[in-house]
Amino acid sequence: MRRLIRSWRARVAVEGHSMEPTLRDGDWLLVDPHAYRHASPRAGDLVVAADPRQPGRLIVKRVERIEADGLLALAGDHPAHSEAAGLPAVAASALRGRPWFRYWPMRRFGRIARDRRGVE
Amino acid sequence: MISRVVAALRPRQTAHAHCDIPCGVYDPQQARIEAESCYKIIQKYHDSSDDVFRGRCLHVKEERAELAKHHIDVMWHDYFKPEHVEKFPDLHEVCWKAAKQASQVKRTVDLDEAQKLLDLIDKIDEMWRATGGPKATRMQQLQPVA
Numbered sequence: 001m002r003r004l005i006r007s008w009r010a011r012v013a014v015e016g017h018s019m020e021p022t023l024r025d026g027d028w029l030l031v032d033p034h035a036y037r038h039a040s041p042r043a044g045d046l047v048v049a050a051d052p053r054q055p056g057r058l059i060v061k062r063v064e065r066i067e068a069d070g071l072l073a074l075a076g077d078h079p080a081h082s083e084a085a086g087l088p089a090v091a092a093s094a095l096r097g098r099p100w101f102r103y104w105p106m107r108r109f110g111r112i113a114r115d116r117r118g119v120e
Numbered sequence: 121m122i123s124r125v126v127a128a129l130r131p132r133q134t135a136h137a138h139c140d141i142p143c144g145v146y147d148p149q150q151a152r153i154e155a156e157s158c159y160k161i162i163q164k165y166h167d168s169s170d171d172v173f174r175g176r177c178l179h180v181k182e183e184r185a186e187l188a189k190h191h192i193d194v195m196w197h198d199y200f201k202p203e204h205v206e207k208f209p210d211l212h213e214v215c216w217k218a219a220k221q222a223s224q225v226k227r228t229v230d231l232d233e234a235q236k237l238l239d240l241i242d243k244i245d246e247m248w249r250a251t252g253g254p255k256a257t258r259m260q261q262l263q264p265v266a
Binding site for chain 2: 010011012013015016017018019023025028029031048051052053057058059060061067069071073087090091093099103
C-alpha cells in the first residue's frame with residue numbers, strides 16, 4: 001500500500017516513441033521511487049532517470065548494460081531509435097525509480113514487466 | 121465530470137522517451153586536430169618570408185583556434201557531468217584554462233603557447249577516457265587508437 005502511494009506521487013506520463021512497444025506515447029505509469037534504495041539496477045531494467053544532458057528533465061529508458069566503472073548505459077526499446085551512441089552513461093544515483101504499472105490507457109491497464117524487452 | 125477525473129489522474133511529470141538528439145558523440149580529438157593545425161601553421165609562419173603567405177597563416181590560425189575553443193566548450197558543457205567533476209575536482213579548471221589558451225593561441229605566433237593548448241586538450245582527453253568516453257560516445261567500429 002505504501003508502495004502504491006509513493007508510486008502514485010511519482011507517476012509520470014510517457015512522451016515519445018523510443019520505448020515502443022513496451023511503452024507508448026501518452027502512457028501513464030506508476031513509478032516506485034524506492035526501487036533502487038536497497039537494490040542495484042540490473043541490465044534490462046526499465047527505469048526513470050534524470051536526463052544526463054538536461055538538468056530537471058526526466059527520461060524513461062532501459063538499462064542496456066552496466067559499464068566497468070559502474071555507470072549505466074541506457075537505451076530505448078524501439079529498434080529504429082537505437083541510442084547506443086546517443087545517450088551518455090548515467091550514475092545509479094541518477095535513477096528516479098522503476099515504472100511498474102500502467103494505469104492509463106484503460107485498455108492496457110496493468111503491470112509492466114520489469115525486464116523482458118518488448119514483452120508486456 | 122470525466123474530464124475532472126482525468127485531470128486528477130494525469131501525471132504532473134513527464135518522462136521523455138525521445139530519440140536522443142544531440143547525437144551524443146564526443147571526442148577531444150576534434151579539439152586536438154584544430155590545435156595541431158594551429159601548431160603547424162605557426163611553424164609554417166616562421167619558416168616563410170612571404171608576407172602574403174604569412175598573412176594567410178594568421179588568418180587560418182585564427183579560425184582553427186576558434187574551432188578548438190568551440191570543441192573544448194562542447195566537451196565541457198555537453199559531455200562532462202557532475203559525477204565526472206566529483207572524480208576530477210580540477211575538471212572545470214582544466215577546461216577553463218584550455219578555452220583561455222585557445223584564445224591565447226589566436227593572439228600569438230609563439231609555438232610554446234600552441235604546445236600548451238595541446239597539453240591542456242590532452243588532459244581533457246585523459247578525463248574523457250577515464251570517464252568511459254570512448255565506449256559511451258564513439259561508435260565501436262571506430263574505436264580510437266589507445
